Amino acid sequence: MKSYREAINQTLAQEMRRDDSVIVLGEDVSGGAGGSSGKRDAAGGVFGVTAGLIGEFGEQRVIDTPISESAIMGAAGGAALAGLRPVAELMFADFVGVSFDQIFNQMAKFRYMFGGKTTTPVVVRLPTGAGMNMAAQHSQTIYPFLTAVPGLKVVIPSNAYDAKGLLATAIRDDDPVMFFEHKALYPRKCEVPDEDYTINFGEAELVREGDDVTVVALARMVGFAEKALDSLAAEGISADLIDPRTVSPLDEETILDSVENTGRLVVVDESNPRCSVAADIAAIVACKGFHSLKAPIKLVTAPHTPVPFARELERAYVPGPAHIAAAIKEVLQ
Amino acid sequence: MPLGKQELLAAYRKMVTIREFEERLHVEVASGDIAGFCHLYSGQEAVAVGVTSHLDDDDYIASTHRGHGHCIAKGCDVIGMMKEIFGRRDGLCGGKGGSMHIADMSKGMLGANAIVGGGPPIAVGAAIATQLQGRGKVTASFTGDGGSNQGTVFEAMNLAVVLQLPTVFIFENNGYGEHTGADYAVGSADIASRAAGFGMAAEKVDGCDYFAVYEAAGRAVTRARQGGGPSAIECTTTRYFGHFEGDPQRYRAKGEVEQHRRAMNCLANFRQRVNAEDWLAPDQLDAVETEVRSLIDRAVSEARAAPAPALDDLCTDVYVSY
Numbered sequence: 001m002k003s004y005r006e007a008i009n010q011t012l013a014q015e016m017r018r019d020d021s022v023i024v025l026g027e028d029v030s031g032g033a034g035g036s037s038g039k040r041d042a043a044g045g046v047f048g049v050t051a052g053l054i055g056e057f058g059e060q061r062v063i064d065t066p067i068s069e070s071a072i073m074g075a076a077g078g079a080a081l082a083g084l085r086p087v088a089e090l091m092f093a094d095f096v097g098v099s100f101d102q103i104f105n106q107m108a109k110f111r112y113m114f115g116g117k118t119t120t121p122v123v124v125r126l127p128t129g130a131g132m133n134m135a136a137q138h139s140q141t142i143y144p145f146l147t148a149v150p151g152l153k154v155v156i157p158s159n160a161y162d163a164k165g166l167l168a169t170a171i172r173d174d175d176p177v178m179f180f181e182h183k184a185l186y187p188r189k190c191e192v193p194d195e196d197y198t199i200n201f202g203e204a205e206l207v208r209e210g211d212d213v214t215v216v217a218l219a220r221m222v223g224f225a226e227k228a229l230d231s232l233a234a235e236g237i238s239a240d241l242i243d244p245r246t247v248s249p250l251d252e253e254t255i256l257d258s259v260e261n262t263g264r265l266v267v268v269d270e271s272n273p274r275c276s277v278a279a280d281i282a283a284i285v286a287c288k289g290f291h292s293l294k295a296p297i298k299l300v301t302a303p304h305t306p307v308p309f310a311r312e313l314e315r316a317y318v319p320g321p322a323h324i325a326a327a328i329k330e331v332l333q
Numbered sequence: 334m335p336l337g338k339q340e341l342l343a344a345y346r347k348m349v350t351i352r353e354f355e356e357r358l359h360v361e362v363a364s365g366d367i368a369g370f371c372h373l374y375s376g377q378e379a380v381a382v383g384v385t386s387h388l389d390d391d392d393y394i395a396s397t398h399r400g401h402g403h404c405i406a407k408g409c410d411v412i413g414m415m416k417e418i419f420g421r422r423d424g425l426c427g428g429k430g431g432s433m434h435i436a437d438m439s440k441g442m443l444g445a446n447a448i449v450g451g452g453p454p455i456a457v458g459a460a461i462a463t464q465l466q467g468r469g470k471v472t473a474s475f476t477g478d479g480g481s482n483q484g485t486v487f488e489a490m491n492l493a494v495v496l497q498l499p500t501v502f503i504f505e506n507n508g509y510g511e512h513t514g515a516d517y518a519v520g521s522a523d524i525a526s527r528a529a530g531f532g533m534a535a536e537k538v539d540g541c542d543y544f545a546v547y548e549a550a551g552r553a554v555t556r557a558r559q560g561g562g563p564s565a566i567e568c569t570t571t572r573y574f575g576h577f578e579g580d581p582q583r584y585r586a587k588g589e590v591e592q593h594r595r596a597m598n599c600l601a602n603f604r605q606r607v608n609a610e611d612w613l614a615p616d617q618l619d620a621v622e623t624e625v626r627s628l629i630d631r632a633v634s635e636a637r638a639a640p641a642p643a644l645d646d647l648c649t650d651v652y653v654s655y
Binding site: 023025060061063065066068070071073074075076077078079080081082083084086101102105106110111112113114115116117118119150151153173174175202249 | 393395424425426427428429430434436437438443444446447448451453454455456457458459460461462463464465466472484485488489491492495496649650651652653654655
């Protein structure tokens with residue numbers, strides 16, 4: 001058993017061993033530089049995901065940066081143009097806000113603007129999600145607006161096994177990949193082999209098979225959907241539970257095939273509802289699978305508000321198993 | 334003599350190529366046959382060429398929206414550039430980038446950039462790569478006085494100092510950021526002293542004097558190649574045209590451009606110096622001009638005759654695989 005955090009850490013180390021051009025950069029990725037203790041690796045990333053890398057790979061490949069997100073993203077893009085495979089960490093996905101130009105105007109567009117004559121093999125790691133009372137600027141799931149950008153790939157693993165295989169694919173991929181790591185999943189464990197492996201982008205996982213309804217869920221919501229389905233099993237309700245794993249590219253076929261069988265769709269996402277991945281999946285099914293539908297599509301999302309701080313409010317903000325179960329029952333009525 | 338005769342001729346050829354390219358584009362844009370924005374570099378030639386005279390194909394530069402001069406100076410194919418600006422399929426970027434996005438990795442040209450201040454963070458990344466690869470290569474970024482006020486540029490300068498990267502920040506102070514004077518918008522006394530505040534060697538030179546730029550760039554590039562970290566150079570210069578073609582330039586006093594064309598002319602300055610020092614004969618320089626004019630004529634006629642992109646090109650090159 002390995003945690004999501006350990007799986008990502010191991011993959012970074014394995015890929016850095018495999019390919020000298022892989023570097024890691026970001027704020028406190030090792031930590032301790034210039035500190036009074038003289039200790040390096042004092043942080044290993046704020047969530048400990050990059051711990052130990054500097055010891056093996058040195059400070060030329062594990063680069064602690066100033067708190068300068070535009071420079072981190074720009075440097076990742078520029079280093080990729082010059083032949084490296086940078087894995088850049090934004091300490092919190094929310095910090096895309098101070099570096100967005102370098103992501104969506106620069107690295108996303110290099111290949112197209114330059115007529116296909118270059119590659120931009122960057123991975124941006126983005127710790128994401130609510131659940132730790134980190135409030136409005138450290139808790140968001142901001143993948144919808146990155147998913148909307150042509151040129152970027154967007155990966156959202158829901159468990160440690162997938163995180164490992166998808167990160168290996170991301171690092172070996174020649175396009176810029178936004179790799180969202182849900183913070184609440186870091187300690188969650190499952191069986192993860194030690195040897196390296198890859199998982200193809202654009203291939204959803206059918207987590208459970210059932211007849212009555214199709215449930216599509218992302219990241220932390222996959223586990224919550226499983227809990228919801230456990231609670232409904234006694235009532236004889238079964239569902240296809242689909243984890244897209246990557247939302248750009250998106251495996252539309254698996255979702256449409258499932259809806260063709262079940263005729264009903266619930267999409268579960270922690271993001272805000274407007275212009276979201278959930279809304280996008282609903283639109284795809286409405287456009288391409290309308291004749292399969294026996295009931296209106298139901299979306300289970302956070303409300304159209306910033307992420308609140310207080311425990312009670314944050315619990316109400318994040319969709320939970322009870323919300324998902326209620327939505328499933330509603331589309332079955 | 335700071336450079337050999339062949340090097341001097343090559344530098345003059347590049348500067349003249351830039352001037353003729355831009356002056357011709359001024360006419361071609363007015364004809365209505367070139368779509369979109371064109372930001373011309375006429376007047377600033379000594380900066381691009383003075384810096385890139387020290388760089389090879391595997392050194393890198395990052396450029397700006399006013400990037401044609403940097404591209405030519407770094408060795409991009411002039412005909413391919415003209416085709417790109419005309420939006421042709423066999424342009425340097427397949428007609429997908431246009432004037433503001435010309436790039437050529439084979440020449441170490443990391444791209445013109447339509448975002449003011451977008452280039453320096455990218456240049457810093459290329460410098461991280463060459464430092465790790467131990468290639469002894471240098472990356473220069475070009476930024477205007479307007480771009481010098483962007484936070485991205487401050488971040489890039491600080492990161493370059495922290496990591497002691499082999500990079501040079503070139504600031505081309507042409508007096509205007511878009512339609513606003515640098516005297517108003519740059520809060521510090523000058524840009525060089527602000528760069529120095531980040532902890533790097535910085536100097537200010539006459540950007541209309543090829544030799545002044547060449548010598549300052551030589552110091553900075555040598556420092557970078559020898560592991561001495563980043564430097565900055567502010568080059569004071571002027572642009573002979575507006576922010577973009579079609580800009581009525583109401584922010585400039587009547588006669589300013591004409592006066593600058595006389596008093597701030599890096600080509601005339603170059604000719605005067607090499608004549609006075611007896612480094613090159615006038616007929617050698619005249620021959621370069623004749624040769625360049627015929628190249629630009631050919632570039633325009635080939636660009637006009639070249640095919641537009643195929644509609645199938647719309648959706649290619651977004652990803653390597655998807």
